[in-house]
Amino acid sequence: MRTRLLPLLIILMAGVLLALGFPLAASLAASEQQRVVVDRLDDGARFAALAQFVGDGNPGLDERRATLGGELASYHDVYDIRVGIFYRDNRAMAAAPEDWVVPYEGEGRRAFREALLGRRSHDPPQVWPWQRDARLIVASPVVRDGDVVAVVVTDSPTGQLRSRILRGWLVIFVGEAVAMLVAVGAAVRLTGWVLRPVRVLDSVTHDIATGRMNSRVAAAGGPPELRRLARSFNEMADNVEDVLEQQRAFVADASHQLRNPLAALLLRIELLALELPEGNEEIASVRTEGKRLAQVLDDLLDLALAEHQAAELRLTDVGALAAERVASWRPVADDKGVRLTGAGGAVTGWADPVALSSALDAVIDNALKFTPAGEEVTVTVSAAPGGRTVDVVVADRGPGLTEDELTRVGDRFWRSGRHQNVKGSGLGLSITRVLLTAGGGGISFAPNEPHGLRVTVTVPRQAPKRWNGQGYA
Numbered sequence: 001m002r003t004r005l006l007p008l009l010i011i012l013m014a015g016v017l018l019a020l021g022f023p024l025a026a027s028l029a030a031s032e033q034q035r036v037v038v039d040r041l042d043d044g045a046r047f048a049a050l051a052q053f054v055g056d057g058n059p060g061l062d063e064r065r066a067t068l069g070g071e072l073a074s075y076h077d078v079y080d081i082r083v084g085i086f087y088r089d090n091r092a093m094a095a096a097p098e099d100w101v102v103p104y105e106g107e108g109r110r111a112f113r114e115a116l117l118g119r120r121s122h123d124p125p126q127v128w129p130w131q132r133d134a135r136l137i138v139a140s141p142v143v144r145d146g147d148v149v150a151v152v153v154t155d156s157p158t159g160q161l162r163s164r165i166l167r168g169w170l171v172i173f174v175g176e177a178v179a180m181l182v183a184v185g186a187a188v189r190l191t192g193w194v195l196r197p198v199r200v201l202d203s204v205t206h207d208i209a210t211g212r213m214n215s216r217v218a219a220a221g222g223p224p225e226l227r228r229l230a231r232s233f234n235e236m237a238d239n240v241e242d243v244l245e246q247q248r249a250f251v252a253d254a255s256h257q258l259r260n261p262l263a264a265l266l267l268r269i270e271l272l273a274l275e276l277p278e279g280n281e282e283i284a285s286v287r288t289e290g291k292r293l294a295q296v297l298d299d300l301l302d303l304a305l306a307e308h309q310a311a312e313l314r315l316t317d318v319g320a321l322a323a324e325r326v327a328s329w330r331p332v333a334d335d336k337g338v339r340l341t342g343a344g345g346a347v348t349g350w351a352d353p354v355a356l357s358s359a360l361d362a363v364i365d366n367a368l369k370f371t372p373a374g375e376e377v378t379v380t381v382s383a384a385p386g387g388r389t390v391d392v393v394v395a396d397r398g399p400g401l402t403e404d405e406l407t408r409v410g411d412r413f414w415r416s417g418r419h420q421n422v423k424g425s426g427l428g429l430s431i432t433r434v435l436l437t438a439g440g441g442g443i444s445f446a447p448n449e450p451h452g453l454r455v456t457v458t459v460p461r462q463a464p465k466r467w468n469g470q471g472y473a
Helices: 002-051 059-079 106-116 159-209 224-275 281-308 318-336 353-370 428-438
Strands: 082-087 092-096 135-144 147-157 314-317 339-343 348-351 376-383 389-395 442-447 453-460
Touching: 002 059, 002 082, 002 135, 002 147, 002 159, 059 082, 059 092, 106 135, 106 147, 159 224, 224 281, 314 318, 314 353, 318 339, 318 348, 318 353, 318 376, 318 389, 348 353, 348 389, 348 453, 353 376, 353 389, 353 428, 353 453, 428 442, 428 453
Parallel strands: 339 376
Antiparallel strands: 082 092, 082 147, 135 147, 314 348, 376 389, 389 453, 442 453
8 A cells, every 4th residue: 555655645746846846947047037137238228328428420429439339349348248239220339349230130120129119128038048049139228318319239148147047947956856855755754654553454454364363453653543443443353253252152062062962862872773673774864864963063163163272383394294194094095995195395384283284184085085996186285486385285086066166165064965975064174274274374276177176275484473562573
């Protein structure tokens, strides 16, 4: 969840910073250009004041014209800015350089015409750093006796202006980068603070789902809403554990209480059989059903104990344990004429050895029941791809199960309608699933081509994490 929430927050924060950064960068560029324009207007006003005293074609004013020309030349030499004062008919009163003439088109002509109307030219278009050939042209009118007699035009290079804009943008970029790093750090802390209780809740939910009913959430951090959720979850888990405990106690007590009367009933059936002719079909049927009922009670008691007891996990050589169970069941397989073989080396995993032995016994027993004579049952131990689990695969060559039956196998008391004549209570695989789930393992079923059933028992290769009151370790 954090991998989805954190990028979303980062994208939102980046959008906010960009939404602020672009207008700020544009405002900085406009401000820098406005400073240059104001300077050019001031310079133009000064030159216009000098030009007011220079007459048009008056020989007595040549000295003033020469002085004005010197001022413009010095200005051009120092600032590398072209400047000229032009009459209304485009003739030059003075210019620097001397051969520069008023532009006849473009931005310069527009500024010249605006100044002839008695007002300074409008601000020139914005200059951006990538416009290497851009220049700033500013025009100011020369007014004498209320009439515009000439126009001062300045044509400035923009290299320094573009450099200042770039430096300002660099400062903005660095500031935004620092702000982004701070925002990412804050987002990481925020998501960690918010999602840590969610991760704990998810882990505890998984523990409870896999049979560790004593797991609880420590409501010690996160937003108040999540702390209230943690307390409510713990209350719910307590109630569920109480209900399951009552259910297990009822099953165990009922199974235990029924065994004594059933044992007495079976004894009386045996005594009654002594009084009847040998081979009586009715008494044989009653005896068979009584023994089946006793087996069901025993399995119910085993199931209740399996659900009640916590798994004692330890690092176990699963390969050696599976080989031991294969050796124990081989005499039974030989009596049925079934080949029972094992394969796989030493592979370790975390399991309860007693519970795993019981689970393998149930799976191997089930495979031998349904495998006809002359066929084979194989038990293979290997590390799963990725190395996270150890798989023990028990494959038989029996009739197998249909696709619909595969979805129900392992349910309590369920037995295939095609195999009702085979001895069993329908609880063996349910007990196996409970034993494996309590230790973080599992069991799955699949067809074994060309026919038969393939049962995979899995146990984790790493110790399951446990809640220690402060965190999972």
